[in-house]
Amino acid sequence: MTEQEASEDALMTRIGQAVILLHAGDREEARNRLGEIWSEIGEEGDALHRCTLAHYMADAQDDPADELAWDLRALTAADGIRDTPCAEPAPHLAMRVFYPSLHLSLAADYAKLRRPEAARVHLARARAAAGALSDDGYGNGVRAAIARLERRLATEPGEGPRPFPEQSP
Structure with missing residues (x-):
């Protein structure tokens, strides 16, 4: 070393x-x-x-x-x-598993700051990046947290159900 x-x-x-x-x-x-x-x-x-x-x-x-x-x-x-640029692609590929969590965190931050549209944008990015997650405790936990925040944002008081960017109205 x-x-x-x-x-x-x-x-x-x-x-x-x-x-x-x-x-x-x-x-x-x-x-x-x-x-x-x-x-x-x-x-x-x-x-x-x-x-x-x-x-x-x-x-x-x-x-x-x-x-x-x-x-x-x-x-x-x-x-x-x-x-x-990297001689080995592995570090770049390994980073893909962090994007769902990073975007989920941003979505939660924006939700706390009462910026639901920005929250929805990052939640959609988290959902889109979730394909990189394994079917394990970490991956399942992140996917469950995405689903919980989606439900919460979809039913925020005063806004009613709202489609997410990747969904049709």
């Missing part, structure tokens, strides 16, 4: 440790640790690290607008991974 690979592994370990804190309910400490790591890697750091960190940093936010900003950073970083 090279020094750079060891450093990258250590960085992902630190991100993982912050995520454990987040899932244990210590949002503030998770946010602090993720913020420190973000300061180290910055906007120009490795796209996979930025995508992973921003995706979890969004979950650590208390303000829906801040959550949206971090989820947008995660999507931008994922797009950077996809658009980077």
Whole structure:
């Protein structure tokens, strides 16, 4: 293992440790640790690290607008991974499984911010990208979350049932 690979592994370990804190309910400490790591890697750091960190940093936010900003950073970083020329296609293909979750997160953010049209756009993108998901716990969980948010948005008070962009009226 090279020094750079060891450093990258250590960085992902630190991100993982912050995520454990987040899932244990210590949002503030998770946010602090993720913020420190973000300061180290910055906007120009490795796209996979930025995508992973921003995706979890969004979950650590208390303000829906801040959550949206971090989820947008995660999507931008994922797009950077996809658009980077690579000798091996595997990293690009592996990123496809993250798009349903990234777009689902954005849809949920927009729904919290009472922007249902933007939420529907990202929900449609999540649904369209869901074909990349495996038939496993993660894939089934993301598909179920997409369906739940679709139902919620379709029956929002005052709006009545509304078709999603990929559906005909």
